[in-house]
Amino acid sequence: MMRKKELVEAVVARSGLKKKDVKPAVEATLAVLGDALKEGRTLNLEPMGKVKINREKMLASGRMMVARIRQRDPQPHDATEATDTAASPDTSAE
Numbered sequence: 001m002m003r004k005k006e007l008v009e010a011v012v013a014r015s016g017l018k019k020k021d022v023k024p025a026v027e028a029t030l031a032v033l034g035d036a037l038k039e040g041r042t043l044n045l046e047p048m049g050k051v052k053i054n055r056e057k058m059l060a061s062g063r064m065m066v067a068r069i070r071q072r073d074p075q076p077h078d079a080t081e082a083t084d085t086a087a088s089p090d091t092s093a094e
Helices: 006-015 019-038 079-087
Strands: 043-045 050-057 062-070
Touching: 006 019, 019 043, 019 062
Parallel strands: none
Antiparallel strands: 043 050, 050 062
16 A cells, blocks of 8 residues: 555655655645546546546445546557467478
C-alpha cells in the first residue's frame, strides 16, 4: 500500500525538487482528485490511466466507491512482429 508520505518521497526522488515544494503540490493534487471522485467524475490521467466509478454506497463511516481503472500498455505491441513470425516457414525441419 502506498501512503501519502511515500508518494511525496517518490515525487521528490523522481522530480529532483525539494520536499517542501513537493508536499503542498501533492496534497493539493490529491484533494482535487478526491473532489472529482466525490462528484462522480471519470478521471482520464495518463499514465495513471482512466478511473471510472462503477458503484458507490453510503456507509456510516463514509462513502465506498468501486472503481475500474484502465491503463494503456506503455509499449504498444507490434502487430507486424506477430504476423512475421507466423508467416515465415520453419526451415529447421528440412
